[in-house]
Amino acid sequence: MDCIDEATKIKEEALKALMDVKEEGQLGLFFAAYLAKKGAVSGLMSKMKEIPPELRATFGAAVNAARKAVEEVYLEKKDEIEAWKLKKKFESEKIDITLPGRTCLPGGKNPYHVVIDEVTKIFLDMGYEVAEGRDVESDLYNFELLNVPKDHPARDMQDTFYLDGMKELLLRTQTSAAQAHAMCEENPKGPIQLICPGKAYRRDDDDMTHSHQFAQIEGLVIGEEISMANLKATLELFVRKMFGEKREIRLRSSYFPFTEPSVEVDVSCFNCGGKGCSLCKGTGWIEILGAGMVNPKVLEACGYDSKKYSGFAFGVGVERVAMLRYGCDDIRRIYANDIRFLDAFQGK
Amino acid sequence: MKVSYKYIKERLHLDATPEEIADKLTFAGAEVEGIEPLGQGTNLVIGHILSCVPHPDSDHLHILQVDEGPFGVHQIVCGAPNARVGLKVIVARTGAKLPGGEIKPSKIRGVDSDGMCCSLLELGVEGKYLSEKQTSGIEELDESAPVGESNVLGYLGLDDVAIDISVLPNRPDLYAFENVVKEVACLFDIEQRKEEAKELPLNATSFKVGSETSSCKIFSARVIKGVETHASPLWLSRLLEVSGIRSINNIVDIGNYIMLLTGQPLNMYDLDKLPKQELIVRDDLEGEFLAMDGNKYPLQKGDLVVTSDGQPMCLAGIMTADACRVDENTKNIVVEAASFHFASIRHTSNRIGLASDSSLRFCKGINPDQMEDVQRKTSEILSEIAGAKEIEETALYDVYAHEKKEIRTSVAYLNGRLGTFFDTDLILKTLARDNLSPRIEGEELVCEVPSYRLDMDGEADISEELIRILGYDKIVSTLPITQLALRGLTPKQEKKKAIRDYLLAQGLYEVVTYTLVSKDQLGSFRYLNNHEALKLKNPLTVDREFVRPSLLPSLLKVATYNVARQNKDFGIFEVSDIDASDFQGQYLSFVLTGNAKGQGRLGERPYDFFDAKGYAEAILKILGVKEGRYRFMPWSLGGEEMHPGRSAEIRLGKQLVGYFGEVHPVALKKNDLKSAIVLELDFDALASLNATPIKVAVPAKYPSVSRDLSVVLAKDVAFDDVRRSLMKCSPLVRSVEAFDVYTGLGVVEGKKSLALSLTLGSEDHTLQEGEIQEAMKKAMDALKLSFNGEIRGV
Known part of the structure; x- marks a missing residue:
């Protein structure tokens, strides 16, 4: 075969x-x-x-x-x-996947804006509005209406930049000036619920902890039967949203001309949880806010009947929060705007 | 204000540590900033040097045998030059803890040393309170010092602690020890120990006092004769040291002591040096004032001056004249206790740059109702420790409207304001602790305000007193019930936020810069407003003298700062208030410098005009300002800040609302930058416009066609003009886009070749080739006729 x-x-x-x-x-x-x-x-x-x-x-x-x-x-x-x-x-x-992506990375906000935006959002969510006011203010709104008459000792606490040749005009020393505007301009007089974030100025030499320009966020609530207990609850809500669910606050008696009673508000340390660390200097508490019940004199000066209306106000130092939170020990770094510093806040 | 812990305890029978007191005070509004012991040290004993021989191996050390009473005799090696036999000394025994460390047995150059002889510095006493002798050697105790005594700090009066209170402007009363004691008693709810007032016999007085100004309403003086000047007793100098005041002599110290206790500043005059037996307050003197510090100060109308026979004897509340100062030879004195208006004192004190513990107290405000009491206390202690013999009655000028202040409130108001549920009984008890003598009158609760509480004048004050004493932890948090209302961001605020978010997403950094700028920054980039810049009346430095009238220069400075630090490629932006005379606005600016990162540096290319233009278009889109409402116009504003051929103006009709483009080489050089693409917008003007309403168009039903053509044109023909012309040439033209712009080889100098893509279409039918060609012909005709274009290809 x-x-x-x-x-x-x-x-x-x-x-x-x-x-x-x-x-x-x-x-x-x-x-x-x-x-x-x-x-x-x-x-x-x-x-x-x-x-x-x-x-x-x-x-x-x-x-x-x-x-x-x-x-x-x-x-x-x-x-x-x-x-x-x-x-x-x-x-x-085959490509090198470790090379950079093509979409450009988001920029970073200065921590000044990070804090303002975050606080603003919290209060917007609580139903507040935002009144920014102006940097250039009159003596009337910055001081007189806020119960700081001429020669008042409290004017020593906030040495003021006055404008040359512009009688009674100054750079606001506190964003509370915007509150005075809001109260005066509310017509007819009714409830108010707002925050005023913005710049303020004082005659301080710039150093690690002082700046002639700084930012504050002030809050104001006016209504019938508003009490200190309402203030306390509102601040608790804010502090827990801003610094963590477990935060506690404590109030210490203090003095501001535009509130009576006035308090300093300490927050349990968000670094150590209150055990004591270098951030809170071992006390477990960090001083964050000033607050109080709107002084009846301020209400009356702004046209409110202080028998019918009461209110509370509070203020936060923006740079202080930013510095504590992000471990920045010199306020001047915030205003230097070094890109390498801002890079830490990319996408924020 | 540093208050003596020992003093508080003496007055109160209080069994609390300084820390416990500090804690209570802090929560009640008198924040304690520090607790500072006057002296510190454990395991101390008073010793007696039995023998003192030179150290064999040293030219300055001594070997001492020190008798420490019940603790035995110890050998101590000591380097103090004043160590000698027979001296009574402070010994820190082995194991003692001193501010500088712990004492351990040691060998000093071969000799055993068991303990240390101390100077007061080593016990933590500040050098400013010590003599040179005290700081250069060990402390020499009195011969009568009890050897073996182990409470050495007590023996030396150093067992006190300063409680440093930060006094707030509403509580000037806390500048007085006595009021701090009242405060502590109130907070701990304990009784204050009663003090017995000694009634000294008083002689009639012929001394005259008065005031010719409304800025001094109370002026009291007492003539006291036969005083002796010498060193103060230990307890007095230590009490002053706690408050940070150095002991001078008994007379001066008594003045300070009474001020510390009562808050009332005193002034002492040498009676025999006064030109006349009178003290009159005036505010109309001019000329020079020779003060007791040896300096001359100019007097102005308005300065409060205490005069005698028309001569200035004291710059009221600030400093005595050299002419009538109390010195070691003084025998007879006048003690002044007065009330000067705080504004007046502050004004003078600030003007001449002199401030003292006295002027500080006047500036903050003092109790108008205690002059006689203060005089009495002063006389008492002068007779006790300065041998005062003849004391006259107080000469008093008093036109102050003394009145009992009452505040009427109610339990309902207090609980309502605080959001608490305190019962009447607790409220009454608490306010009584605070010396407010509360009583109920029907529905009302009435409080009497003590004269030292200058701050209280309304019922809100009572609510504060109540809660600061009871503690804010008694308040139960309750969220407010508020009317539901539409709040949130205004449309303008929304727009700002959207633009910021957009620019951040594009990779730009949002910065914050100073509002105050120097004079040389004022002139630059003033295109959007030419209002005069606002100048400060009281600037701190020339660098921060004006309120900036434009934002861009500040951003360029940030760019320069960064480029100098090797940050080369970035974009930054800021939105900020801009104020000038008769102008209030809000500007948005950005600066782009170096390269735009494509894929990191792989795809990088320099930022150019079109980046700014793209962002500008996007921003206008976010603002809801439709194309057609604004126009980008070629640069017409001149200047050496913007590149004239690579910049554009943003105009709404004729109004300039912004500009962008490349920075002029001159301005680049001025700012030390190699490149900068910038934009500045009048955000306020743009955000105030109503957004163009959105209307959707029905998408084209019939397909469109795209045809390209290329045309050679004069170089300065603007694409946008070409586009507008082509859009009009036929109803079929839907859009015109440029896809290439070319100059160079093959194109005549002064011309450019532009490649265009036209999209043609109709709403009611699919285009026929004939129609397309007709439309393209119209387009080419338009290019030829209107722009003298030469068609290169279709």
């Missing part, structure tokens, strides 16, 4: 040749040489007519088996080469 031997021989030969195939070109050549119509394997069929009829079935089966066997290995080889090709392609297309 030479023919059948030959089929086997060609099969062996083809499989051997296939073993040497390494890449696509060789695979093509192999296909042409063996599996194409006139290739060695397929070509065996043309010998059919030379085969005696009684052996043709056997021969046919042998050829088919040979072709099937070769084809099988051929396809495997083909897959293998394609996988290898793809692998090569991926290798060549």
Whole structure:
């Protein structure tokens, strides 16, 4: 049975040749040489007519088996080469994913703005409005209406920049001036619920903790039957949103001309949780706010009937919060606006 | 105000530590800033030097044998030059803890030393209270000092502690020890120990007092004869030291002592040096005043001066004249206790730059009702420790309207204001502790205000007294019930926030800069307003003398600051109030410098005009100002601040509302910058405009086609003019975009090649090729006719 031997021989030969195939070109050549119509394997069929009829079935089966066997290995080889090709392609297309992304990174807000925006949002969410007021104010709104008449000792506490040749005009020493505006301009007199974030100025030499320009956020709520207990609850709400759920506050009696009673508000230290650390100087508490019940004299001066209306007010020092929170020990760094400093607030 | 802990305890029988007192005071509104012991040290004993021999290995050390009574005799190596046999000394025994550290047994150059002989410095006493002798050697105790006494601090009167209170402007009464004692008694709810007033026999007086000014309504004087000047007793000098005052002599010390106790400043005159037996207050003197400090001060009308026979004897409340000062030879004195108007004293004190403990108290306000009491106390102690013999009655000028102040309030008001539920009984008890003598009259609660409480004049004050004594922790938090109302941000505030968020998202940094600037910053970038800048009347420095009339220069300074620190590529912006004479606005500015980061530095390219333009367009879009309402115009404003060919003005009609572009090379150099793309906008003007209402158009139903053409034009033909012209040339033109601008090889000098892409379409049908060609022909005609354009290709 030479023919059948030959089929086997060609099969062996083809499989051997296939073993040497390494890449696509060789695979093509192999296909042409063996599996194409006139290739060695397929070509065996043309010998059919030379085969005696009684052996043709056997021969046919042998050829088919040979072709099937070769084809099988051929396809495997083909897959293998394609996988290898793809692998090569991926290798060549590989990029360095550690290179920077194409979208530019968001800029950073000065912590001054970070704190103002955060506090503002909290009070907006509580249903307050925002009255920014102006940097240049009159003595009337900055002092007189707020129960700080001329020669009042409290004017010593806030040495003021006055404008030259502009009688009674000054740079506001406190954002409370905006509250006086709000109360005077409310017509007819009714409830008020607002915060006044903004800049204020005092004749202080700039050093690590003092700045001739600084920012405050003052809050004011006026209504019928507003009490100190309402102030306390409001500040608790604010402090917990701003500094964490577990924060407590404590009130210490203090003095501001525009409130009576007046309090300083300490917040349990957000660094150590009240155990005592370097941030709170071991006391567990950090002084954050000044607050109080609006002095009836202020209400009356701004046109409110102090028998009917009462209110509370509070104020936060923006830079102080920023410095405590972000570990900045020099207020001048805030106003220097060094990009490397601002980078810490990217996306804020 | 440093108050003596010992004094408080003596007056109160109070068993509380300084820390406990400080805590109570702090929560009640008298914040204690520090607790400072006068002297410190444990394991101290009074010793007696039995022998003193030089140290064999030293030229200045001595080896002492010191008798420490019950503690035995110890050998101490001592370096003090005044160590000698027989001296009574303070010994810090082994294990003693001193401010400087712990005493341990040691070998000093081979000799055992067990303890240390101390100077007062080593016990923590401030050097300013000590003589040179005391600071250069060990303390020399009196011969009578009891050897073996271990309460050395007590023996030396150093066992006191200063409680340093930060006195707030509403509580000037706390500048007096006596009132601090009342406060502590109130807070601890204890009785004060009664003091017995000694009635000294008084002689009639012929001394005259008076005032010719309304700024002095009370003036009292007592003539006291036969005083002797010498050193003060230890207790007195120590009491003064607690308050930070150095002992001078008994007379001066008594003046300070009475002031510390009562808050009433005293002034002492040498009676025999007065030109006349009178003291008259005036405020109309001019000329020079020779003060007891040896300096001359100019007098102005309005300065309060105490005169005698028309001669200034004292700058009221501030300093005595050299002419009548009390000295060691003084025998007869006049003691003045007066009330001068705080504003007057403050004015003079600030003008001549002299302030004292006295002037401070006058400036804060003093009790008008205690002059006689103060005089009595002063006489008493003068007779006790200065040997005062003849004391005359007080000569008094008093036109002050003394009145009993009553405040009427109610329990309901107090609880309402505080949000508390205190019962009447508790309220009455608490206010009584505060010496307010409360009583109920029907619905009302009536309080009598003691004369030292200058701050109280309304019922709100009573609510404060009540809660600061009972403690704010008694208030139960209750959220306010307020009327629901539409509040939140105004449209303008919303717009500002949206623009800030946009610029931040674009990678710009939001900065905050100083409002106050120097004179040389005023002239620059004044395109948006030319109102005169506001000047400060009382600037601190020339660098911060004016309120800035423009914002951009401040931002350029920030850019310069950063570039000098190797931060080269960034954009910064700020929105700020701008004030000038007759002008109030709010500006938005930005500065872009260096490269815009693409993919980090990989895709970087320099910031240019079109970055600013893009941001400007976006900002206007956020403001809701539609294209067409504003125009970007070529630069017409001149100056050497903006590049004339690479800057644009933003105009609403004719009104200039902003500008942007490249900074002029001259201004760049001035600011030490290599590049800067800037913008300044009158945010207020733009944000005040009504936003263009939004109306949606139905999207085109039929497909549009896009055709490109390229045209060569004169270089200065503006694309926007071309675009407008093409938009008008056929109703089919939907939009015109430029996709290439080319000058250079192949284009004649002075010309540019502009590649345009036209989008054509119709609302009611799909365009036919014929229509398209017709429209393109119209477009080309327009380019040829209106712009002398040469069509290069279609």
